[in-house]
Amino acid sequence: MSNTNLRGEVRxxxxxxNHEELSKLRAxxxxxxxxxxxxxxxxxxxxxxxxxxxxxxxxxASTGQDLGRVEVHCAVDAEPPVLRxxxxxxxxxxxxxxxxxxxxxxxxxxxxxxxxLLMYEEFAxxxxxxxxxxxxxxxxxxxxxxxKAGSPSFxxxxxxxxxx
Amino acid sequence: MADRSQKTYMLNxxxxxxxxxxxxxxxxxxxxxxxxxxxxxxxxxxxxxxKHAENETWNNVVPWxxxxxxxxxxxxxxxxxxxxxxxxxxxxxxxxxxxxxxxxEISRVTDHLTCVxxxxxxxxxxxxxxxxxxxxxHLYQLVDNLTGARVTTSFTRVGGVKGDLPPDFAEKxxxxxxxxxxxxxxxxxxxxxxxxxxxxxxxxGRMSQADAIAFGVTGPFLRSTGVxxxxxxxHPYAVYGKLDFEVPIGSTGDNYDRYLCRLAEIEQSLRLIExxxxxxxxxxxxxEPKEIKHAFEIQDAGxxxxxxxxxxxxxxxxxxxxxxxxxxxxxxxxxxxxxxLPSKESTYTNIEGLMNHFELVMWSWGVKIPPSETxxxxxxxxxxxxxxxxxxxxxxxxxVRCRPPCLFPVAAMKKLLIGGxxxxxxxxxxxxxxxxxxxxx
Numbered sequence: 001m002s003n004t005n006l007r008g009e010v011r012x013x014x015x016x017x018n019h020e021e022l023s024k025l026r027a028x029x030x031x032x033x034x035x036x037x038x039x040x041x042x043x044x045x046x047x048x049x050x051x052x053x054x055x056x057x058x059x060x061a062s063t064g065q066d067l068g069r070v071e072v073h074c075a076v077d078a079e080p081p082v083l084r085x086x087x088x089x090x091x092x093x094x095x096x097x098x099x100x101x102x103x104x105x106x107x108x109x110x111x112x113x114x115x116x117l118l119m120y121e122e123f124a125x126x127x128x129x130x131x132x133x134x135x136x137x138x139x140x141x142x143x144x145x146x147x148k149a150g151s152p153s154f155x156x157x158x159x160x161x162x163x164x
Numbered sequence: 165m166a167d168r169s170q171k172t173y174m175l176n177x178x179x180x181x182x183x184x185x186x187x188x189x190x191x192x193x194x195x196x197x198x199x200x201x202x203x204x205x206x207x208x209x210x211x212x213x214x215k216h217a218e219n220e221t222w223n224n225v226v227p228w229x230x231x232x233x234x235x236x237x238x239x240x241x242x243x244x245x246x247x248x249x250x251x252x253x254x255x256x257x258x259x260x261x262x263x264x265x266x267x268x269e270i271s272r273v274t275d276h277l278t279c280v281x282x283x284x285x286x287x288x289x290x291x292x293x294x295x296x297x298x299x300x301x302h303l304y305q306l307v308d309n310l311t312g313a314r315v316t317t318s319f320t321r322v323g324g325v326k327g328d329l330p331p332d333f334a335e336k337x338x339x340x341x342x343x344x345x346x347x348x349x350x351x352x353x354x355x356x357x358x359x360x361x362x363x364x365x366x367x368x369g370r371m372s373q374a375d376a377i378a379f380g381v382t383g384p385f386l387r388s389t390g391v392x393x394x395x396x397x398x399h400p401y402a403v404y405g406k407l408d409f410e411v412p413i414g415s416t417g418d419n420y421d422r423y424l425c426r427l428a429e430i431e432q433s434l435r436l437i438e439x440x441x442x443x444x445x446x447x448x449x450x451x452e453p454k455e456i457k458h459a460f461e462i463q464d465a466g467x468x469x470x471x472x473x474x475x476x477x478x479x480x481x482x483x484x485x486x487x488x489x490x491x492x493x494x495x496x497x498x499x500x501x502x503x504x505l506p507s508k509e510s511t512y513t514n515i516e517g518l519m520n521h522f523e524l525v526m527w528s529w530g531v532k533i534p535p536s537e538t539x540x541x542x543x544x545x546x547x548x549x550x551x552x553x554x555x556x557x558x559x560x561x562x563x564v565r566c567r568p569p570c571l572f573p574v575a576a577m578k579k580l581l582i583g584g585x586x587x588x589x590x591x592x593x594x595x596x597x598x599x600x601x602x603x604x605x
Contacts, residue, residue, distance in 0.1 A: 006399055006550070007539045032377050035539075037565040039554055053552070055539065061373055064392030064411065066399065071539065092380035095575040103214075118207035118604055127215055134219055 008057075008069030015052070015074040019084035022054065022072070026089050030056035030070065033090035036097065038104045042130035048075035050106050052083060081107035103128035172200050177589065179208050185282050186600035188574070190581075190589070197586045204577050206603055213605040217564040222248050222531050223505060223524065225564065227318040232566060233602040235278045236271035236545040237317045238307070240602075245320035246401060247540035247551035252322070252533045256451065260324045261402040262444040267319055268542070269433040269440075270307060273344065274300050275545030275597070276384075276426040276433075283423065283594030284355060287364050292351045299347035302340040309336065321505050322531060324450020334441045341434050348430055356424070365420035369580045369592030372417060379576040383547025383569050384425045385596065389417035395543040407439050422595040532559050546570040546597055568602045 013021040035055040042049060052074045058067040076083055085108045086093040098117035100106050105126035108114060116123065122141045125132050177190040187208035193201035213232065217225045229240040242264045249256060256264070281296030304314045309330050311317040319326050330336075355361045371381070373389040386393055394411045396404040412428035414421030505511075511521040524531065533555040541550035547569030554563040573580075573596045580592050 006395075006541050033380050034548065035380075035550060035552065035565070035567045037552060037567075039563045039565075044556070055550075055552075059377055059391070059393055061377060061391050064387075064394065064397070064413075066393065090380065091378050092572055092575060095571065116207075118210045120207070127212060132215075134215065 006069060007071050010071045010073065012073045012075070015048075015076045015082045018052075018074050019086065019089075022086050022089055025056055025070065025072070029058045029067070031061075032057045032059045033086070033092045033096070034069070036086075036093055036100065038100045038106055038128075040104060040128065040130045046075065048077050050076050050078065050104060052076055052100060052106060054086070076106060078105050078107070081109040083108050085109075085111050102126065105129065171195055175586075179205075185286075185594070186598050186603070188598060188600065188603075190577075192586070192589075194586060199581050199584050199586060199589070202578055202581045204574060206571075206574065206600075209600040209604040211601075211605065213566065214564050217561055219560070221525065221560045222322050222533065225561065226320060227316065229566075230316045230318055231601050232568070232605065233275070233545055233549070233570075233599045234315055235599060236268075236275035237315055238267040238271035238311075238319055239275075239542060239544045239549060241317060241320040242268050242402075243540070243542040243544065243549045244551055245322055246542065247538060247553050248322045248533070250540045251536055251538045251553050251555055252531070254323060254451065256324055257448045258403070258445050259328075259447045260449040262440050263325050263329060263449055264320065265402050265404065265407070266329075266437050266440045266444075267307075267310065267317075267325070269436045270303055270310075272433045272543075272545055273430050274303050274307075276430050277303075277344075277347075279545075279594070279597040280351065280423060280426050283419075283591060284351070284361070286590050286594050287361060289355065289358075289361065292354050295347045295350050295354075299344040302343050306333075306336060306340055309333065321450060324448075327507060328449045329444075337437060337441065341438070344430070344434065348427060352427060356427075362420065364587070364591050365423060365595075366418060367416075368419050368584060368588040369422075369595060370416060370418040371576065371580060375576065375579055376417065379579070380572040381547065381576060382572070383544065384422055384429060385547065385573050387411065388414035388421035388425045390415050395541055395548050399541070401540075401542060403440070403443075406443065407436055409436050419591045419595045532557060541567065544569050544602075546599070546602070547572070566602075566605055568605060570596065570598050570603050574598050574603060 033054065034057045035053070037053050037055075039051045039053065040049065041051060054072040054074070055069065056072065057069045059065075060067050074083060083106070085097055087097065095117055097108055097111065098115055101108070101111075101114045102116035102119055103126055115121070119127065120141065123138060125136070172193050172195045175192045175194055177192055179187045179189040189205040189208070191203040191205065192199055211231065213228055217228060220228070226241055226244060229244045230237040232240045246264075277296045277300045281293040281300070284296075285293035307317060308314050310333065311319040311326060371385075371389060373391055376386050376389045377391065382393060382395075390413050392411045392413045395401070396409070397411055409432045410428075412425050412432065414425050505521055505524055507517075509517075511517045535555055535557045537552075537554045539550060539552045541548045543549070548567065549569050550565075550567035552563070552565035552567070553561055556562040577596075580596075581589055584592070
């Protein structure tokens with residue numbers, strides 16, 4: 001087996017200065033944000049509950065070789081939001097940050113109006129948190145619930161409402 | 165800006181538009197037929213894969229992975245199983261690795277055939293779709309022979325695969341490869357120099373190399389922009405290091421290049437399977453429990469000073485012993501070699517197999533992996549399919565993160581569509597090869 005280490009070096013950086021540190025890494029040549037995710041360590045007794053993980057790769061565009069990877073961990077709490085968005089460094093971070101907010105409720109300080117990615121806006125709670133029960137049910141939304149169309153996911157983007 | 169708002173209008177495309185192969189909603193702002201703005205809404209097929217995986221045992225997650233990219237389920241099975249093996253630090257016998265590569269490459273061909281066929285159909289070339297789906301059908305039958313299912317394959321186990329290759333697999337594959345090559349050749353003749361097809365594909369959905377990298381795009385999409393990044397080449401996992409294959413790349417990064425890349429990759433995948441079938445060694449396909457000795461045997465050997473045995477064999481401790489719950493003792497149940505599910509034949513025909521199976525699937529009795537964290541990726545149909553796994557020492561994952569390769573080009577859709585015509589959305593969306601099961605998980 002040759003180089004199959006897809007993790008690279010694992011580093012921790014303070015969440016308060018994540019943008020500066022990530023910019024530095026970008027300047028070092030880490031040009032691709034491979035993944036951005038989060039782990040909820042609710043029961044692990046860590047000082048900060050969540051670990052937000054940035055996975056970066058230095059990709060040589062001319063040869064297509066992976067020149068090295070790094071896994072950056074930021075320990076954060078859900079409140080107050082301290083992480084800054086990395087979407088100005090790697091545009092790929094835009095949707096991934098939305099997913100982290102959607103699934104874990106970890107906010108990014110400079111994205112106050114961040115939208116959920118996979119779930120609908122009326123969804124209460126954050127599904128991948130360890131204290132979100134697997135069998136929890138959510139109230140029905142939309143026209144079938146009898147509610148008049150006024151809910152954001154049905155109205156904001158399009159001018160007319162189905163069935164009205 | 166006021167007059168602009170009068171000129172443009174909104175149009176919903178999807179979530180269930182016939183030419184969107186998958187449930188995704190595009191909210192378009194159009195000026196005539198020109199796309200001024202686009203907003204992509206996903207999540208319509210969210211089935212909480214990651215949440216469910218946290219509540220399953222390590223092996224039980226495998227069937228969930230079938231449902232990620234459902235046109236190449238075997239690659240997902242392999243990717244997940246390899247990630248768990250990386251976490252548990254175990255190595256599958258070589259034959260098992262070859263079988264996994266064969267399975268992955270069959271799936272890659274079915275993925276590309278579906279993608280090219282569906283794109284062509286949406287552009288009106290129904291004949292090509294039928295040709296390619298005919299080729300895919302042959303491969304699905306081969307998958308059926310191999311795994312017992314066409315799509316919901318669940319082929320891998322932690323520590324190996326479900327079973328060996330069927331006896332006549334190589335001959336069947338040769339016959340089928342001929343058929344698939346014929347289908348691809350016919351489609352190539354019908355499409356590659358077809359004026360209508362080229363007009364729709366060439367120059368549309370173009371993405372620059374820098375943009376593709378910035379958006380985290382991988383797979384055929386990235387390769388069409390000229391970057392020869394392929395996980396199989398950069399990080400040759402399993403036995404890819406021993407095989408000879410080319411990484412086809414494009415130059416302009418438009419839909420036409422992506423189509424050509426996919427066609428070329430089909431041929432490379434078929435070549436890879438042929439090489440595997442030539443090279444595949446005899447031997448076990450999975451880790452076998454024969455390298456386990458009962459704890460008392462090891463203990464006796466130790467008393468006689470034969471300590472070499474201690475490292476060589478894993479100890480099997482009677483699960484009913486009280487000592488199992490003591491922390492120091494739990495390490496005795498070294499699971500390195502005791503984590504593969506027994507074959508179905510064994511499970512159904514003898515009590516040892518049944519018990520072994522039962523012990524492995526029973527809640528909190530199965531495979532336990534020491535607390536650790538890993539990331540492993542394979543080259544999926546659409547690019548780097550990664551799994552980030554966290555274990556807290558339990559019998560199931562604490563966290564599974566699947567890096568869905570097609571999320572990244574879908575996230576970059578604004579870049580691809582704005583400024584184009586509404587008709588360009590169809591080929592561009594087709595060549596992204598969005599698979600909702602993988603995108604929404």
